[in-house]
Amino acid sequence: MTTPPTAALFDIGNVLVHLDFENALSTLVPSGAEDPGTRIRSLLERKDEFESGALSDRDFIAWASERLGYTGSAENFRRTWNSIFEPIPAMWGVASFLKSQRLKIVLFSNTNSMHAEWLLANHHIFDEFDGRVFSHEVGAIKPDPAIYHYAIKAHGLNPADTLYLDDLPENIATGRELGFRCHQYSFSRHHEFVEWLDQQLGVG
Template identity: 60%
Template sequence: MPARPTAALFDIGNVLVDVDFSRGLAPLVPAEAGDPATRLRTLLDRINDLETGRVSPSEFIGIASRDLSFSGSEETFRTAWNSIFHPVRAMWPIVSFLKSLGIKLVLFSNTNSMHISWLLENYEVFEDFEGRVFSHDVGLRKPDPSIYQHAIETFDLTPEKTLYLDDLPENIATGRSMGLRCHQYAQEQHHQFIDWLDQELGMPAR
């Protein structure tokens, strides 16, 4: 049986909250501007600069408005930008359960200040986390090994005793290379995650 974990790193998007950019941003694209999906792909290709802090939120909104042919206000854009989320409710009791076991919980996400401010204000699940590593704060994005090392050093994590949940295979691959105990999470396969967690904890996670 593996050693009882002492910490857990949680990705946010598609682990704690569902993310659908088209849900929020497609309505911003005027009908005469063409296919919203094409416009969104162009915009999302630029998101790395926002998520590593190389451009400010206001600068990004200006860029995004041009990409989407959006002529409305910055406030309207921010509202749409933050409307892409929906809770992954099945995961939230697991967070509380792990906290009750004394496991150190750390958010570990490629994100930006607009999204994080909104998420922390609106979803109570984030109150259970004692640590945060956000790409826009440290200037690094997953799957760069440097951001994993930053998390390990900042929160004094022991990799072989640290669980790591993420939805993207490339991020999981780096996590494994760093010695973390990883699970690639898929909402439609939540039962597989529970089975994995039972084994990792050596007890039912229900």
């Protein structure tokens, strides 16, 4: 029989909120510019650097603006950069439910300072979490085991008693190697997640 979990780690992107970079950031590309999609995707080149905290907001905005051909204000860039999120209400309900069941719930995300600051300030669900492990604050990014070990130590987690939800297979793979109870979440297969969660909680 599965023992009840005592904690849960939640990724943010595509678990608690949908992400839509291309549609949001397309407004920063000048009208008539060649291949705006390629310009936007080129920002991934420094994604890890930004999310590990090695690249400052100011330097990222300057570099990204040049890549996109954007000549507007840094404030408008920030506003647009933070407009990529759309809540996944069903998963907000899951987080609230697990909290009500006395599980320690912890945010566990590769993110950057601009996104983290905006999400925490604008979505009430994040107030319910007992803690957070953000890549830009730790200086390591998933799937590097270092950030998982940081989460374990910082929040007193026993992986065998901790649920871990993430959308990326490589992140889940490290979680499994370290003994977490993992589920690779997909919004289109939410029903599979519900069945898995019921099994973990001993429901039904």
